[in-house]
Amino acid sequence: MVVEEIKTLILGADGMLGHDLQKVFPDAVARGRDPNITDEALVSTFIQELSPDLVINAAAYTDVGGCEDDRETAFEVNGEAPGYIARACNKAGAVLVHYSTDYIFDGSKEVYVESDAPDPINVYGESKLLGEMNIMEHADDYRIIRTSWLFGVHGKNFVETMLGLSKEMDTVRVVNDQFGRPTYAADLAWKTAEIVGLAPGIYHITNDGVCSWYEFASAIIDNAEPCLSEEFVMRAKRPRYSVLVNTKTSPMRHWRDALGAYLKIKGTGR
Numbered sequence: 386m387v388v389e390e391i392k393t394l395i396l397g398a399d400g401m402l403g404h405d406l407q408k409v410f411p412d413a414v415a416r417g418r419d420p421n422i423t424d425e426a427l428v429s430t431f432i433q434e435l436s437p438d439l440v441i442n443a444a445a446y447t448d449v450g451g452c453e454d455d456r457e458t459a460f461e462v463n464g465e466a467p468g469y470i471a472r473a474c475n476k477a478g479a480v481l482v483h484y485s486t487d488y489i490f491d492g493s494k495e496v497y498v499e500s501d502a503p504d505p506i507n508v509y510g511e512s513k514l515l516g517e518m519n520i521m522e523h524a525d526d527y528r529i530i531r532t533s534w535l536f537g538v539h540g541k542n543f544v545e546t547m548l549g550l551s552k553e554m555d556t557v558r559v560v561n562d563q564f565g566r567p568t569y570a571a572d573l574a575w576k577t578a579e580i581v582g583l584a585p586g587i588y589h590i591t592n593d594g595v596c597s598w599y600e601f602a603s604a605i606i607d608n609a610e611p612c613l614s615e616e617f618v619m620r621a622k623r624p625r626y627s628v629l630v631n632t633k634t635s636p637m638r639h640w641r642d643a644l645g646a647y648l649k650i651k652g653t654g655r
């Protein structure tokens with residue numbers, strides 16, 4: 386099924402998720418860097434002139450380490466801009482779908498439901514949380530979809546990194562003490578169409594199943610080796626557990642099945 390009936394705008398359409406959203410919403414107006422979502426006047430005029438029924442914002446500054454170095458851009462793109470889009474959507478009477486992250490949580494609990502209190506431990510998480518708050522303040526009809534560990538055919542992602550490193554190294558050391566839920570961007574894009582028809586609010590949407598980064602890597606390559614986070618000097622702290630639990634809609638398929646589908650499409654299945 387493809388969603389054709391409503392006038393849809395996809396922002397961030399050139400990103401990993403944005404590409405998959407275009408397949409689910411083939412008639413959508415799909416925009417990349419133009420409009421720059423941090424330009425409030427531009428965003429407002431663009432949305433007002435287009436007058437969409439639905440705006441899907443997949444634009445974000447997603448480089449978690451980069452956000453530590455460039456706080457200003459992180460807060461502009463991930464924090465303030467969603468508020469501009471929200472205000473424009475309200476004026477146009479459009480539903481706003483926006484994506485957020487498991488990194489708004491500190492990872493001190495093993496699992497997180499939609500109503501758990503956020504407490505980010507890195508700049509990316511802080512900036513994405515501000516984006517959520519701005520949307521809740523300025524939009525009436527919104528869906529905030531929190532997701533995690535995204536991999537998709539059209540972007541740089543963990544699966545591709547592992548495949549690349551596996552060829553270059555005898556063994557690839559991968560952390561075995563951070564746990565989460567890998568999510569296939571194509572599955573998330575399809576689920577987005579369903580969530581548009583549900584009540585306004587926050588949704589936790591990931592593939593099913595839980596794993597460590599090492600367990601995820603082991604499903605991709607044969608030469609992964611477990612290690613601890615302390616072994617790597619990272620610019621951004623990462624939550625130890627960031628398992629998002631969906632209490633509102635049906636679960637998506639297991640991440641292993643989704644990974645299998647991804648590897649088949651990429652022609653790299655084992």
Ligand SMILES: NC(=O)c1ccc[n+]([C@@H]2O[C@H](COP(=O)([O-])OP(=O)(O)OC[C@H]3O[C@@H](n4cnc5c(N)ncnc54)[C@H](OP(=O)(O)O)[C@@H]3O)[C@@H](O)[C@H]2O)c1
Nearest residue numbers: 397399400401402421422444445447484486532533534535
């Ligand atoms: N990737 C993950 O693991 C992950 C996990 C949890 C949640 N999420 C969330 O899921 C959503 C989609 O992520 P993704 O991985 O598909 O991201 P992505 O591939 O990095 O795509 C984001 C897009 O936004 C664009 N963009 C950045 N700044 C912009 C600006 N000022 N104006 C207009 N466009 C701008 C980027 O353009 P350039 O490429 O030119 O910079 C890029 O095309 C985001 O909200 C992200 O926070 C992602």
